Amino acid sequence: MIVRFFHQMGSPRYFYGVAGKLIPWFMATFLITLIVGLYYSFAAPPDYQQGESYRIMYIHVPASWMSMFIYVVMAISGLISLVWRIKMTEVFVISSATVGASFTFLALATGSLWGKPMWGTWWVWDARLTSELLLLFLYLGIIALHSAIEDKRVAARAVSILALVGVINIPIIHYSVEWWNTLHQTASVTKFDKPSMDIRMLIPLLIMAISFKLYYGAVVLMRARAEIVERERNSRWVQDLVEQEAI
């Protein structure tokens, strides 16, 4: 049963169809959670130290989580691609890279926008910020490497190796605020005892995090579908699809 499922999902044609059915669901749930999340983000009380500026966190924190989450998904897909040579996980690696890079950039930019009024500076070379910047360069390196190699399957293998090597950066980002004395504050949510945050502030943050995950689900599948038609352009089913759409 499971084996059959993976076998079918490994076929580009089947994956294309299933992804097409899943995208509207991801999009709809993303939009609903986004609206609810945004509403509660602005309904939450202001912070007693940071005032209203902390509302940037409702973008910054979920974006930062996504930047790492997507990297891990990408690295796992890379590992599977290298071991089993499954076409669809190869597509998943490169499809994740662009979204991941976007979220990493968003995390860095919103961090800057918050840092200016709160720390008095747009940027400091502290461990958290530097390792997150390195993550952006890893993503960009992966995208550049993929476009530099003509043969898509060779490109996918090269990119998978790079993604796997870069995964060492993920625990460094996460623990950077504990291992080194950083200007960046330590985690308020992902720690073992109770989150040190008011529940009215925490709930919108979690809703936004879920919303961004659903968004990633929709967008990565859209990307993957576009990559599939690009790779399988010479196959019969893609050509049939093109002709159907033309009529």
Next chain:
Amino acid sequence: MSEFFAMGGYAVYVWPSYLLASIILIANIVAPMQQRKRVFKEIARKLRRARNEKQ
């Protein structure tokens, strides 16, 4: 209402953050749609050319 938009004096930092987020989120939806459309057009052109050569 204007108090809301003022964001306690942090408007110049809060709103650009949300604006940037919307731009990035929308761009990531539009880009794959355009990529797919571009590839479809390329394939359609190739198919047409192949058909014309046959005739």
